[in-house]
Amino acid sequence: MTILIDHHPDQNDAGDETVEKNQRNVKEEETELMLDGGFVAPNTNSFGHTFRDYDAASERRRSVEEFYRTNHIGQTVDFVRRMREEYGKLNRTEMSIWECCELLNEFIDESDPDLDEPQIEHLLQTAEAIRKDYPDEDWLHLTGLIHDLGKVLLHSSFGELPQWAVVGDTYPVGCAFDKSIVHHKYFKENPDYDNPSYNTKYGIYTEGCGLNNVFMSWGHDDYMYMVAKENQTTLPSAGLFIIRYHSFYAVHKSEAYKHLMNNEDRENIKWLKVFNKYDLYSKSKVRINVEQVKPYYLSLINKYFPAKLKW
Ligand SMILES: O[C@H]1[C@H](O)[C@@H](O)[C@H](O)[C@@H](O)[C@H]1O
Numbered sequence: 001m002t003i004l005i006d007h008h009p010d011q012n013d014a015g016d017e018t019v020e021k022n023q024r025n026v027k028e029e030e031t032e033l034m035l036d037g038g039f040v041a042p043n044t045n046s047f048g049h050t051f052r053d054y055d056a057a058s059e060r061r062r063s064v065e066e067f068y069r070t071n072h073i074g075q076t077v078d079f080v081r082r083m084r085e086e087y088g089k090l091n092r093t094e095m096s097i098w099e100c101c102e103l104l105n106e107f108i109d110e111s112d113p114d115l116d117e118p119q120i121e122h123l124l125q126t127a128e129a130i131r132k133d134y135p136d137e138d139w140l141h142l143t144g145l146i147h148d149l150g151k152v153l154l155h156s157s158f159g160e161l162p163q164w165a166v167v168g169d170t171y172p173v174g175c176a177f178d179k180s181i182v183h184h185k186y187f188k189e190n191p192d193y194d195n196p197s198y199n200t201k202y203g204i205y206t207e208g209c210g211l212n213n214v215f216m217s218w219g220h221d222d223y224m225y226m227v228a229k230e231n232q233t234t235l236p237s238a239g240l241f242i243i244r245y246h247s248f249y250a251v252h253k254s255e256a257y258k259h260l261m262n263n264e265d266r267e268n269i270k271w272l273k274v275f276n277k278y279d280l281y282s283k284s285k286v287r288i289n290v291e292q293v294k295p296y297y298l299s300l301i302n303k304y305f306p307a308k309l310k311w
């Protein structure tokens with residue numbers, strides 16, 4: 001696929017020194033991760049706005065804000081515990097990864113200010129954009145393809161969870177909600193907001209306890225992580241980490257909640273940051289020819305997953 005890239009170097013108003021420093025940082029990151037693909041993010045989304053601008057006066061602003069209001073009120077420690085237990089049973093259906101991709105064709109993500117295409121388009125756009133820049137990292141292509149498959153929770157055979165319990169950015173529950181979280185003001189109506197066990201910096205957690213021990217707001221990330229892990233995927237741990245925390249913008253974008261991370265998280269988050277560029281900036285009206293790329297992805301699915309998975 002072609003991503004329309006609109007690069008305006010002259011829009012960078014930082015002084016020469018900062019530019020140089022940034023270049024150095026990028027260099028360092030490149031060597032550490034081997035490569036940074038050279039991806040240049042476009043400036044505007046398919047609606048002509050900057051990406052993740054939750055205040056832009058777009059046709060989606062109102063519904064996206066309403067989405068976050070219900071999301072922030074409903075995601076409590078108690079709710080997350082119940083969802084994990086219920087969906088952790090994986091007793092709803094059996095299907096292949098590709099069958100699940102096709103199921104996503106009917107859903108549009110109400111939390112997303114940047115895209116209103118069916119989800120299968122987004123999966124393929126993400127995967128193909130990564131493949132172009134990282135041809136040798138086949139595990140990352142597949143991670144791109146499957147990272148949002150947990151949105152199948154919206155489906156009628158999964159109890160038709162409401163959008164607020166499936167999509168949108170995620171964040172820890174059981175400790176204070178960080179100010180950087182989108183539409184933070186609506187947390188005031190969350191029952192945990194005034195609970196002294198849950199509303200301090202650490203809440204129920206301890207310094208460096210590791211994200212694995214943190215209850216994240218329930219949604220497609222945690223669910224797909226469970227599905228992949230329980231069905232014994234052979235994806236590397238960075239792939240599983242990406243699936244599990246790709247919506248956790250407070251951590252990978254705003255650098256919040258660092259006090260909960262351990263060494264393994266700090267290692268894995270490097271790949272998550274690479275991945276995020278493709279997840280976010282590949283969103284466009286460009287359509288992928290599904291039939292053309294399908295054989296390639298079927299071969300990856302075959303390499304990293306069993307033929308049928310429990311969901
Ligand atoms: O797939 C979702 C979706 O696109 C949301 O709008 C975004 O908030 C999440 O972080 C992402 O994982």
Ligand SMILES: [Fe+2]
Nearest residue numbers: 147148246247
């Ligand atoms: Fe997602």
Ligand SMILES: [Fe+2]
Nearest residue numbers: 122147148279
């Ligand atoms: Fe995504």
